Amino acid sequence: xxxxxFKLLVDMMFQPDGQGGVSQKYDSVDVSQLNPLVLAYxxxxxxxxxxxxxxxxxxxxxxxxxxxxxxxxxxxxxxCKAYQGIEDMLTEKEKGIYRRGRNAKSHAPRSASVAEYHAxxxxxxxxxxxxLTEQNERLYEIAEAAFQxxxxxxxxxxxxxxxx
Numbered sequence: 333x334x335x336x337x338f339k340l341l342v343d344m345m346f347q348p349d350g351q352g353g354v355s356q357k358y359d360s361v362d363v364s365q366l367n368p369l370v371l372a373y374x375x376x377x378x379x380x381x382x383x384x385x386x387x388x389x390x391x392x393x394x395x396x397x398x399x400x401x402x403x404x405x406x407x408x409x410x411x412c413k414a415y416q417g418i419e420d421m422l423t424e425k426e427k428g429i430y431r432r433g434r435n436a437k438s439h440a441p442r443s444a445s446v447a448e449y450h451a452x453x454x455x456x457x458x459x460x461x462x463x464l465t466e467q468n469e470r471l472y473e474i475a476e477a478a479f480q481x482x483x484x485x486x487x488x489x490x491x492x493x494x495x496x
Contacts, residue, residue: 363464368433368457375433375460380406382475408444410482411452417481418474426458426474433457 349355363371383402391398404410415430422430434454440446455478462471 361464363461366464368429368436369438369453371429371458371460371464372433372436372453372456373460374463375456375458376406378459378463378471379411379456379475379478382472383479386476386479405479405482405486408441408448408452410485411455411478412444412448413485414478414481415451415455417485418477421474421477422458426462429461430454430458 346354347357380402383405384398387398387402387405391401419427431454433456434450436450436453436457438449438453440449444452459471459475462468462474
C-alpha cells in the first residue's frame, strides 16, 4: 500500500479525541441498518477463524496443509454448498438476512461463479449478523453444520473421482 493511500485511510477512519487518543465514531452497532456486505465482511472473518480452529481436530503440525485446506473450505463454491445443506435448519429471519447478503451488489472473483459468490456472501452475512448480535450458540450451531456439510461433500467428491 502506498503511503498516500495509507494516509487517506487513516484520515478517513481515525479522528483525534483531543486527549492524545482516537475518538470512536459510533457507540453501538445497529445490525439491521448495516450494509449486508459489512455483515459478510465480519462473517467471513468469523468463518475463517472457525474453520482454522476446527481443523485442529484433524491436523496440528502441518501449517501449510492447514492453510491450504482452510482456504479451500471457506471458498465461495464450498460455502454455497454449505448454505444449500443448512437452509432447512434456518428460521425465516435468518433466511431474510441471507437474502439481503446474497442480493447485495458486489463483484464475483474469477474463482467462483456469480451465483456461488452471491450465495457465499449471503451465508457470510448471516454469520456476521449472528456474531454482531452475540447469538453465539446459534452462530456455532450454523457454522458447525456448514462445516459438516462441506467435509462430507468433500469426501463424497473424492470417492466419486476415485470411482471414475
